[in-house]
Amino acid sequence: MCVLTSLTLSLLSLSMKINIIGGGVIGLFSAYYLQKEGHQIHIFDQTNLTDGCSYGNAGMITPSHFIPLAAPGVVAQGVRWMFNSSSPFYIKPRLDLELAQWLWRFYRSCNRRQAEAAMPVLLDFNLLGKKLYRVFYDETGLDFKLKEEGILMLYQTPKKEKEELETAEAAARLGIETQTFDRQEVGKFESGTTVNALGGVFYPCDAHLYPNILMEHLIGILRKNGATFHGGKAVTGFEQKGKKITALHCGSEKFEADAFVLASGSWSAKLLGKLGVKLHLQDGKGYSITQKNPAQRPDHATILSEAKVAVTPMGNDLRFGGTLELGGLSSRINMSRVRGILDAIPRYYPNLKVEMPQPENIWYGYRPCSPDGLPYIGRMRDFDNLVLATGHAMMGLSLGPATGQVVRDIFENKNTDSEYIRFFDPDRFA
Ligand SMILES: Cc1cc2nc3c(=O)[nH]c(=O)nc-3n(C[C@H](O)[C@H](O)[C@H](O)COP(=O)(O)OP(=O)(O)OC[C@H]3O[C@@H](n4cnc5c(N)ncnc54)[C@H](O)[C@@H]3O)c2cc1C
Numbered sequence: 001m002c003v004l005t006s007l008t009l010s011l012l013s014l015s016m017k018i019n020i021i022g023g024g025v026i027g028l029f030s031a032y033y034l035q036k037e038g039h040q041i042h043i044f045d046q047t048n049l050t051d052g053c054s055y056g057n058a059g060m061i062t063p064s065h066f067i068p069l070a071a072p073g074v075v076a077q078g079v080r081w082m083f084n085s086s087s088p089f090y091i092k093p094r095l096d097l098e099l100a101q102w103l104w105r106f107y108r109s110c111n112r113r114q115a116e117a118a119m120p121v122l123l124d125f126n127l128l129g130k131k132l133y134r135v136f137y138d139e140t141g142l143d144f145k146l147k148e149e150g151i152l153m154l155y156q157t158p159k160k161e162k163e164e165l166e167t168a169e170a171a172a173r174l175g176i177e178t179q180t181f182d183r184q185e186v187g188k189f190e191s192g193t194t195v196n197a198l199g200g201v202f203y204p205c206d207a208h209l210y211p212n213i214l215m216e217h218l219i220g221i222l223r224k225n226g227a228t229f230h231g232g233k234a235v236t237g238f239e240q241k242g243k244k245i246t247a248l249h250c251g252s253e254k255f256e257a258d259a260f261v262l263a264s265g266s267w268s269a270k271l272l273g274k275l276g277v278k279l280h281l282q283d284g285k286g287y288s289i290t291q292k293n294p295a296q297r298p299d300h301a302t303i304l305s306e307a308k309v310a311v312t313p314m315g316n317d318l319r320f321g322g323t324l325e326l327g328g329l330s331s332r333i334n335m336s337r338v339r340g341i342l343d344a345i346p347r348y349y350p351n352l353k354v355e356m357p358q359p360e361n362i363w364y365g366y367r368p369c370s371p372d373g374l375p376y377i378g379r380m381r382d383f384d385n386l387v388l389a390t391g392h393a394m395m396g397l398s399l400g401p402a403t404g405q406v407v408r409d410i411f412e413n414k415n416t417d418s419e420y421i422r423f424f425d426p427d428r429f430a
Pocket residue numbers: 021022023024025026027044045046047051052053054055056057058059060061062233234235236263264265266267268271284285286287288310321322323364365366367368389390391392393394395396397398399
């Protein structure tokens with residue numbers, strides 16, 4: 001950061017009016033830590049802040065997910081999945097230059113050197129996220145069903161077993177504890193329902209929570225502490241003076257501020273486009289189905305490895321989530337992908353059957369995905385008072401509080417030489 005800019009930000013940081021665009025988990029945790037520093041917070045969201053990607057997700061806090069989405073072998077697997085209509089991955093075929101550019105960068109990022117360099121950083125960031133959830137829980141006394149009880153990876157085939165054991169070895173090299181179970185052991189470990197699996201790897205470092213409740217509580221506490229929410233307001237443009245953004249527009253309304261945080265999830269590239277900035281970002285759509293008070297359910301948050309389905313007990317409920325579709329923010333529900341999720345359940349849990357719900361009971365959300373699988377968090381080089389926080393893909397919930405702290409640090413001009421600032425630089429593809 002140049003001296004002048006650091007100075008500008010730290011001077012401004014005495015007490016600023018900050019407009020945050022996006023009331024998902026990333027925008028709200030940014031708001032939470034900035035508010036603690038005494039800043040005046042305004043949150044803008046195009047929705048009424050009761051639904052979106054940060055609500056219906058699988059609720060997992062995942063230090064175990066230290067391998068970025070862009071990793072060796074992912075491209076070949078993705079191509080195989082493309083030809084199966086119920087597989088966990090799909091790209092809607094279309095002529096789209098941005099998608100083509102993203103895929104090219106994704107392909108380039110799927111190499112061992114980049115993945116291995118990112119692994120310890122992602123791990124640390126996830127561990128920080130988990131620690132901050134505990135602090136947030138203790139500080140606020142809010143019950144969002146946080147359970148620090150680990151995550152189980154279940155597998156049914158020798159091929160997946162080999163991959164999961166290799167991941168467990170890599171985890172051990174990074175200092176993460178794992179426990180490996182064979183068929184009998186996994187059956188004893190999961191006592192909530194019968195399991196059909198060759199084995200499993202358990203990551204005690206992981207946790208889970210009920211995201212809908214977390215979001216409700218976050219909004220409540222921010223409001224209580226004086227944040228202003230502008231629900232149902234879509235940001236449509238900006239005003240700028242040189243390198244400084246002075247206001248945002250919601251249609252004909254204008255809202256001035258000293259500084260801005262852009263945390264608009266999968267819509268962030270579109271909004272940055274209004275400022276003439278190109279961001280490589282695609283929406284990875286996923287689905288979830290939540291059963292209320294099921295008669296039987298697994299005790300442990302689990303990932304069904306072959307099917308890439310997440311199964312999470314949340315309070316008295318049970319949620320199944322999965323698939324990643326690059327479909328250009330399409331709102332169409334792809335029933336064969338949803339069927340792919342639900343069909344996997346009885347294969348792993350023979351006593352659990354989930355009926356295909358009506359389309360209105362199928363939740364979907366768009367994960368904001370960068371081409372290298374790392375988030376974008378930082379000040380954008382073309383602007384002195386704009387911080388971007390997006391691109392968290394399948395880890396936005398897990399990384400929410402850690403991201404909020406980095407956003408705060410940028411405004412407060414703290415920890416400017418941290419690894420996070422370097423790895424998550426929003427201008428890294430420019
Ligand atoms: C099926 C599924 C399962 C998942 N499971 C997990 C999990 O177990 N653990 C985990 O860590 N992550 C998980 N994720 C990923 C996680 O949900 C996302 O990474 C996270 O929610 C992204 O948060 P966000 O705040 O960046 O984006 P969002 O939650 O999408 O928030 C962005 C907000 O910006 C608003 N916005 C956009 N444009 C504008 C505009 N022009 N004006 C005003 N507002 C605007 C939107 O309305 C939205 O509310 C899962 C995702 C899916 C789909």
